[in-house]
Amino acid sequence: MLRVESIQKSFDGFMAVNRADLVVDKGEIVAVIGPNGAGKTTLFRLITGHLQPEKGRVIFKDSDITGLPPHQICRRGVSLSFQVVNIFSRMTVFENVQVAVLSHKKKTYKFFSPARNHGVRETREILENVGLADKAGSVSGSLSHGDQKVLEIAIALGNSPELLILDEPTAGMSPEETSVTIELIKRLTSHMGLTILFCEHDMELVFSVAHNIMVMQQGRSIVQAGPDEVRNNKQVQEAYLGEAE
Numbered sequence: 001m002l003r004v005e006s007i008q009k010s011f012d013g014f015m016a017v018n019r020a021d022l023v024v025d026k027g028e029i030v031a032v033i034g035p036n037g038a039g040k041t042t043l044f045r046l047i048t049g050h051l052q053p054e055k056g057r058v059i060f061k062d063s064d065i066t067g068l069p070p071h072q073i074c075r076r077g078v079s080l081s082f083q084v085v086n087i088f089s090r091m092t093v094f095e096n097v098q099v100a101v102l103s104h105k106k107k108t109y110k111f112f113s114p115a116r117n118h119g120v121r122e123t124r125e126i127l128e129n130v131g132l133a134d135k136a137g138s139v140s141g142s143l144s145h146g147d148q149k150v151l152e153i154a155i156a157l158g159n160s161p162e163l164l165i166l167d168e169p170t171a172g173m174s175p176e177e178t179s180v181t182i183e184l185i186k187r188l189t190s191h192m193g194l195t196i197l198f199c200e201h202d203m204e205l206v207f208s209v210a211h212n213i214m215v216m217q218q219g220r221s222i223v224q225a226g227p228d229e230v231r232n233n234k235q236v237q238e239a240y241l242g243e244a245e
């Protein structure tokens with residue numbers, strides 16, 4: 001579904017992503033791991049068009065999407081949920097998702113226009129899928145941090161993506177919220193047929209949900225393989241998992 005080839009991005013001469021490669025197959029959950037500053041967020045932003053690569057290519061479903069603007073990449077079916085919560089905090093949970101659904105359908109959301117009645121079924125469906133249906137009428141800013149992160153995922157789903165990219169989906173979550181989110185990620189792939197690419201520093205989470213793991217270090221992709229192979233990889237142990245032994 002997605003193939004990133006030798007992609008590169010530097011900031012003022014500092015190589016944040018250095019000829020990284022990544023492959024994501026349809027229906028898979030793929031994790032990118034690596035220490036802080038390894039280049040994970042930059043890699044995701046290169047894929048979604050929020051940053052322009054200096055070198056390399058991004059291929060999505062057999063077409064070259066390298067350098068396209070974010071809205072075009074989003075329209076083709078790639079949606080990114082940010083590391084930092086990014087919601088309209090004064091709007092309700094329902095309205096936040098409805099705005100995404102309507103904007104995907106190229107309808108403008110206005111409070112007193114008929115558009116308000118559009119996208120209602122889709123919005124309800126998404127909220128049920130992510131487990132926020134009972135909080136649909138709540139003001140988003142009043143949600144717990146964990147629920148706000150889940151709302152971010154719901155907003156990303158409003159774009160009807162085929163590939164959902166999550167940047168540290170459980171950052172700052174309690175252990176209970178984390179396990180709910182893990183179940184959600186699994187359900188989105190197994191029941192809704194989504195493909196998920198995410199990065200995360202919680203190793204337990206990564207190894208329990210990911211079918212495939214890519215390890216980044218100083219902007220490079222040092223290995224991509226199944227969880228067992230990654231766990232047993234010497235280079236990975238030395239570079240990253242060493243202290244856990």
Ligand SMILES: Nc1ncnc2c1ncn2[C@@H]1O[C@H](COP(=O)(O)OP(=O)(O)O)[C@@H](O)[C@H]1O
Binds near residue numbers: 034036038039041043
């Ligand atoms: N907009 C930017 N300007 C300058 N440096 C940046 C910018 N974005 C990221 N970096 C640097 O690039 C490196 C990789 O960052 P990032 O992709 O956020 O890593 P990660 O998500 O793996 O923690 C870091 O050293 C970071 O400081």
Ligand SMILES: [Mg+2]
Binds near residue numbers: 083
């Ligand atoms: Mg990051």
